[in-house]
Amino acid sequence: MRVLVIDPDPARAALVAEGLAGGDPVEVRHALAYDEAEARRFEPDVVVIAADSPDRDTLESLREASLANPRPVVMFVDRSEPGLAEEAIRAGVAAYVVDGLAAGRVRAVLEVAMTRFQLMHQLRQDLARAKADLASRKTVERAKALLMKERGLDEDAAYKLLRKLSMDTGRNLGAVAADLLAFAGVLKGDQP
Amino acid sequence: MSGRDVLRLGFVPLVDSVALMAAQELGLFQAEGVRVELVREVSWATVRDKIAVGALDGAHMLAPLAIAATLGIGSDPAPMIAPVVLNLTGPSITLSGRVSAAMRDEPSAAALADLVRRRREEGSSPLTFASVYPYSVHTYLLRGWLAAAGIDPDRDVRLTVAPPSRMAELLDGGVVEGFCAGEPWNRVAVSAGSGRIVARAADLRERTPDKVFGVTRDWAADNPDALLALVRAIHAAADWLAAPDHRDAAAEMLSAPHYIGVDADLIEPGLDEMVQQHGAATAPDPADAIWLVGEMLRCGQAPAGTNAEAVAAEVFRRDLYEAALPPSA
Numbered sequence: 220m221r222v223l224v225i226d227p228d229p230a231r232a233a234l235v236a237e238g239l240a241g242g243d244p245v246e247v248r249h250a251l252a253y254d255e256a257e258a259r260r261f262e263p264d265v266v267v268i269a270a271d272s273p274d275r276d277t278l279e280s281l282r283e284a285s286l287a288n289p290r291p292v293v294m295f296v297d298r299s300e301p302g303l304a305e306e307a308i309r310a311g312v313a314a315y316v317v318d319g320l321a322a323g324r325v326r327a328v329l330e331v332a333m334t335r336f337q338l339m340h341q342l343r344q345d346l347a348r349a350k351a352d353l354a355s356r357k358t359v360e361r362a363k364a365l366l367m368k369e370r371g372l373d374e375d376a377a378y379k380l381l382r383k384l385s386m387d388t389g390r391n392l393g394a395v396a397a398d399l400l401a402f403a404g405v406l407k408g409d410q411p
Numbered sequence: 412m413s414g415r416d417v418l419r420l421g422f423v424p425l426v427d428s429v430a431l432m433a434a435q436e437l438g439l440f441q442a443e444g445v446r447v448e449l450v451r452e453v454s455w456a457t458v459r460d461k462i463a464v465g466a467l468d469g470a471h472m473l474a475p476l477a478i479a480a481t482l483g484i485g486s487d488p489a490p491m492i493a494p495v496v497l498n499l500t501g502p503s504i505t506l507s508g509r510v511s512a513a514m515r516d517e518p519s520a521a522a523l524a525d526l527v528r529r530r531r532e533e534g535s536s537p538l539t540f541a542s543v544y545p546y547s548v549h550t551y552l553l554r555g556w557l558a559a560a561g562i563d564p565d566r567d568v569r570l571t572v573a574p575p576s577r578m579a580e581l582l583d584g585g586v587v588e589g590f591c592a593g594e595p596w597n598r599v600a601v602s603a604g605s606g607r608i609v610a611r612a613a614d615l616r617e618r619t620p621d622k623v624f625g626v627t628r629d630w631a632a633d634n635p636d637a638l639l640a641l642v643r644a645i646h647a648a649a650d651w652l653a654a655p656d657h658r659d660a661a662a663e664m665l666s667a668p669h670y671i672g673v674d675a676d677l678i679e680p681g682l683d684e685m686v687q688q689h690g691a692a693t694a695p696d697p698a699d700a701i702w703l704v705g706e707m708l709r710c711g712q713a714p715a716g717t718n719a720e721a722v723a724a725e726v727f728r729r730d731l732y733e734a735a736l737p738p739s740a
Contacts, residue, residue, distance in 0.1 A: 273574030275454040279485060280545045280572035294486065305464040
């Protein structure tokens with residue numbers, strides 16, 4: 220079985236391709252965009268495509284042109300398993316299948332793709348959170364330095380003051396530190 | 412309510428989605444008591460699927476897509492309704508510089524027909540033209556424009572589908588020699604030096620039922636108040652746009668990266684054309700849907716025997732529009 224993965228996100232495409240390559244005898248290729256000539260050479264049995272790829276509409280038109288096209292594609296919907304197509308759409312994956320391919324084999328491919336999409340989503344979220352944490356730590360450091368300089372506090376006392384502000388206002392330390400820096404900027408005339 | 416505090420409405424980056432952005436930016440949804448999040452989508456297939464499964468509450472959509480989904484053409488049946496129309500001015504047709512230069516006369520459908528004939532005599536491969544989706548006025552207008560000049564859209568040329576935002580690049584790469592798409596994508600292709608506009612929206616058809624605001628029939632039944640609020644907000648946005656003084660601000664609004672992300676100068680002309688021709692017309696007219704079903708029958712998309720009147724009444728819901736905006740006595 221040959222699987223073509225179309226995804227404008229190259230890291231995610233690679234992750235899906237890697238997941239598929241381990242299973243059922245599968246030949247996998249991935250591309251950022253759908254190229255008809257390339258697809259014709261590869262002759263995929265299944266095209267797994269990201270819901271955020273604009274090429275979905277091109278694939279849908281191939282089904283329309285099925286008279287002229289020797290390899291018509293159909294969107295994969297397995298009626299024996301309600302909810303699968305819905306789950307796939309929510310995960311951000313769609314699959315187009317050459318007519319006649321066994322449903323079980325397609326389902327296995329789609330499930331791997333869905334799992335990998337979710338994994339990628341999780342990784343991206345974790346990365347964003349880690350970046351935000353780091354930015355917030357840097358802000359706290361700068362606010363601490365400002366308090367030490369302006370109020371003549373030592374590091375420990377400056378940190379305690381920030382903590383107290385945070386608890387008094389019920390907002391996190393990073394936000395309080397950012398406010399403090401912004402206000403200091405205004406007072407110094409950095410900003411209007 | 413839909414079980415969500417904030418309604419998620421999808422749009423595809425095109426000038427004719429402007430009523431949604433204007434309603435959001437001007438607080439018109441809020442004034443009607445609904446909170447809305449606008450979600451940018453890049454394909455009509457994804458818009459259809461997300462609405463069908465409830466991942467979106469409603470969306471800017473091609474009118475024929477609402478009809479196709481209702482009839483189960485090209486997807487599982489997912490009955491959709493259009494309680495309000497977003498635009499009646501259709502897409503334009505742009506040809507590549509290459510093809511324009513190869514014509515003996517000023518680029519036009521007739522000059523293209525002459526070129527197609529010459530190429531056939533020479534044994535050259537047929538030229539490729541793109542529309543934006545199989546079920547779209549773009550497909551029907553492009554086929555009609557070719558056919559009127561004596562070009563058989565099924566035999567003399569190759570028709571394909573491509574995303575509008577990629578049309579300029581496809582012209583440059585020689586993948587397609589012409590396309591039919593909404594604005595700002597014709598002007599984007601012209602300003603990139605990739606092509607020239609040969610037929611503008613109004614030349615193709617005076618009144619073109621292009622985009623509607625659509626929801627599933629089930630969503631409409633479950634959320635009657637929210638639906639009418641959305642219709643009123645969208646109509647109010649269309650009214651605001653009808654004033655020429657507001658066009659600058661609207662173009663500026665659309666140019667934001669999270670909406671269309673194209674220079675306001677390239678957006679404004681399309682916006683002007685869209686509004687000047689039909690003003691703030693937003694009422695769904697079943698006659699428009701009947702015409703669309705006729706086109707779908709003509710190119711073999713809808714099964715023979717489809718009852719156009721019945722489908723039109725089912726999808727183009729004038730009654731809901733009038734429930735939201737009672738006609739003044």
